[in-house]
Amino acid sequence: MTTDTRDKIIELAQEAIATRGYSAFSFRGLAADLGIKSASIHYHFPTKTHLGVEVARAYRNQLQQAFDSIAVTYESDPQKAIESLIAVYRYEARTSQRMTVCTMLGAEIKNLPVEIQTEMASFYALNIDWLKQQFIKLGDEPEVAREKACQLFALLQGALMGAKGQQNPDYFDVVTKAAALFF
Amino acid sequence: MTTDTRDKIIELAQEAIATRGYSAFSFRGLAADLGIKSASIHYHFPTKTHLGVEVARAYRNQLQQAFDSIAVTYESDPQKAIESLIAVYRYEARTSQRMTVCTMLGAEIKNLPVEIQTEMASFYALNIDWLKQQFIKLGDEPEVAREKACQLFALLQGALMGAKGQQNPDYFDVVTKAAALFF
DNA sequence: GCTCACCTATCTAGTGATAGATAGGCTTGA
DNA sequence: TCAAGCCTATCTATCACTAGATAGGTGAGC
Secondary structure, three states: OOOOHHHHHHHHHHHHHHHHOOOOOOHHHHHHHHOOOHHHHHHHOOOHHHHHHHHHHHHHHHHHHHHHHHHHHOOOOHHHHHHHHHHHHHHHHHHOOOOOHHHHHHHOHHHOOHHHHHHHHHHHHHHHHHHHHHHHHOOOOHHHHHHHHHHHHHHHHHHHHHHHHOOOOHHHHHHHHHHHHHO | OOOOHHHHHHHHHHHHHHHHOOOOOOHHHHHHHHOOOHHHHHHHOOOHHHHHHHHHHHHHHHHHHHHHHHHHHOOOOHHHHHHHHHHHHHHHHHHOOOOOHHHHHHHHHHHOOHHHHHHHHHHHHHHHHHHHHHHHHOOOOHHHHHHHHHHHHHHHHHHHHHHHHOOOOHHHHHHHHHHHHHO
16 A cells, blocks of 8 residues: 555645646645644655646546546446536535636646646646537538537636636536537 | 736736636746746736636626627617627637637636636626626517527637637537527 | 664754845936 | 835745654574
8 A cells, every 4th residue: 555645635636726826825734734844745755746747647537537437337327428518517616615626727827837738738628629520420521519518618618717706606507508509 | 007917917817818818827927928027927916816717707898898888889789789798708709719808707617716617607607697688679679688698609619619629710600600599 | 682884764053145125315307 | 215126135934855863674694
């Protein structure tokens, strides 16, 4: 067991990035939450960039798993699959008053180490490609499917962002009603 | 004339917030860009919070002016008015690789002084109320108009955010094609 | 079964850089 | 003359990061 301290650090860092942003979270803050010293975090992650990259990777894996799981469950019903993804994001908007790591890091991108900027690209690709596949299953031409995927993902990000910016989770529901327009 | 240094500070701060975020811009950085010392910025704005609030207010005024100007120009054509607003955001997405102050501060809201959080609320209200008015003019019932306004605004924010997160301005255009769905 | 060497995970104590903020002085123009 | 505008110099807090020490565990060789 390579300790679960490492995992806890990633988990807390992910939470911190999602709520306050990359430049606003600190090793000291994380350490305080964990009840250890910041030097101990440096033992697991030599630099903040290293930790940031690991958080991004972990989040990407979670996302990938969610996609796989949904795609299996609703293999023959792409519309339900999409609605199920929206429910996942809805859960994030409701339970924690935070944004996804993807959205947060996207906003901050100009202020991120290049290593993390690189990871960012795959977030968008993952979401958009998956949505595109669902629309293709629903009978759309690839190019149309891609456009719809971009549009729906933008709607989702805007919904998440607005729910947080206004501190009003209901906003997410109002906005995602518009998802119906894509079917 | 209460100097234009003050105005320049607000302008540069706005630019900095829109590109890198509130917590990532500094008095020293601004001062360096202006060719003065950080102490001189404190002369104009006693604290970072004061400056932040002024930036928010200034941005809100610009937004209000843009709304007024568009509403007058396209008074009898609300659809054109909305398309004109999209063009404004499009310009922001294209020319500078930055986000609007509203979107950026919205993402960071959990990390902002309360004074600025308060200003934030008016950004959303301003955008959504204005859009709502246009939809009402187009014949929608108030409640429907409000929902459409939220949805379209979320789409715009998502478009802006995605264009930046992927460093691809074309994304904005692909996404905002979906605005047609609202007419 | 013991010991020596190494590893893991943490600590204390500090580095230099930078943050926001302040006190007090110089300069210039009305 | 005096105040607006900017300065130098400094403070305190915090940042990421490092060095060196320590305590406990693991494993190999005798």
